[in-house]
Amino acid sequence: MLVFLRHDQLHQSDLEGLARVLDQDAVGVGFTPSTVSWHLLSEEDWANSWKQYWHPQEVGDRLLIYPAWLPLPETTERMLLRLNPGVAFGTGAHATTQLCLEALETQLDQTDQEVIADIGCGSGILSIAAILLGAQQVYAVDVDPLAVKSARDSRALNQIDSRRVVVEQGSVERLMELIDRPVDGIVCNILANVIINLIPQMTAIAKASTWGILSGILGNQAKPVSEILEQHHWRIIALQQQQEWCCIHIRRS
Numbered sequence: 001m002l003v004f005l006r007h008d009q010l011h012q013s014d015l016e017g018l019a020r021v022l023d024q025d026a027v028g029v030g031f032t033p034s035t036v037s038w039h040l041l042s043e044e045d046w047a048n049s050w051k052q053y054w055h056p057q058e059v060g061d062r063l064l065i066y067p068a069w070l071p072l073p074e075t076t077e078r079m080l081l082r083l084n085p086g087v088a089f090g091t092g093a094h095a096t097t098q099l100c101l102e103a104l105e106t107q108l109d110q111t112d113q114e115v116i117a118d119i120g121c122g123s124g125i126l127s128i129a130a131i132l133l134g135a136q137q138v139y140a141v142d143v144d145p146l147a148v149k150s151a152r153d154s155r156a157l158n159q160i161d162s163r164r165v166v167v168e169q170g171s172v173e174r175l176m177e178l179i180d181r182p183v184d185g186i187v188c189n190i191l192a193n194v195i196i197n198l199i200p201q202m203t204a205i206a207k208a209s210t211w212g213i214l215s216g217i218l219g220n221q222a223k224p225v226s227e228i229l230e231q232h233h234w235r236i237i238a239l240q241q242q243q244e245w246c247c248i249h250i251r252r253s
Helices: 010-028 043-053 095-107 123-133 145-157 172-178 194-205 220-230
Strands: 057-059 065-067 080-081 115-119 137-142 164-168 183-189 206-218 234-240 245-252
Touching: 057 095, 057 234, 065 123, 065 206, 080 123, 080 145, 095 123, 095 194, 095 234, 095 245, 115 123, 115 172, 123 137, 123 145, 123 164, 123 183, 137 145, 137 172, 164 172, 172 194, 183 194, 194 206, 194 220, 206 220, 220 234, 220 245
Parallel strands: 065 080, 115 137, 115 183, 137 164, 183 206
Antiparallel strands: 057 065, 206 245, 234 245
16 A cells, blocks of 8 residues: 655654554454565656656547646647646646546637637646637636646647736636626536535536536446536536446536
8 A cells, every 4th residue: 555645744653553453453354464564755756757658638529738838839739838847737648637628629619709718728728729629718717736837738739818818726616706797608627525515616607508528527426416416407418438437518598
């Protein structure tokens, strides 16, 4: 078993105590006493070591997710979305992000000029993609200050005006303070239980024609999410699945 703990929140005695508890538990169920070891990892290891495994990735028919530290491609027919996400979620490699990007591609075109809310924006990948695909403006929120910084960095990296992608810390309550009218679309790639709790608030920022793209939902969680959506007058348009994850396309009914 591998466990990561912050070194500034525990002492050597804590680690020794954890080792004793694990030994007692192992012996109690008839297993051989465990071997526990630990060492420090620098913050730089977390922030940079993964970069060697992340490569440019084509998503859908129009997008190319491109690591910021690589030289720009000489030619590409795809829309270039550059990222340096750091510790924030959203590189385009995860199935839930890919599902959302593909759904955005089918939903948006350059003539729509829609206003979109990105709830739990992470690295800002969905917000940036929405602008590239034709949205007029995106309001992006995340409760994690590191994600907010990452999304703002992504905005600058892709040379998008801060007035077109507004990034703030918070959740739907913060969105309500930012917008002056209901949004045209909502994207939310978090977790099923969080989405269920947010559905009433999503309804409050929607109008009769608002659409939504929801992911971070396991296949066996799609039904309870769909039931809550229908209770709040959202219609299920489509459900896409990749690996064990699914993405639900919705529209006000």
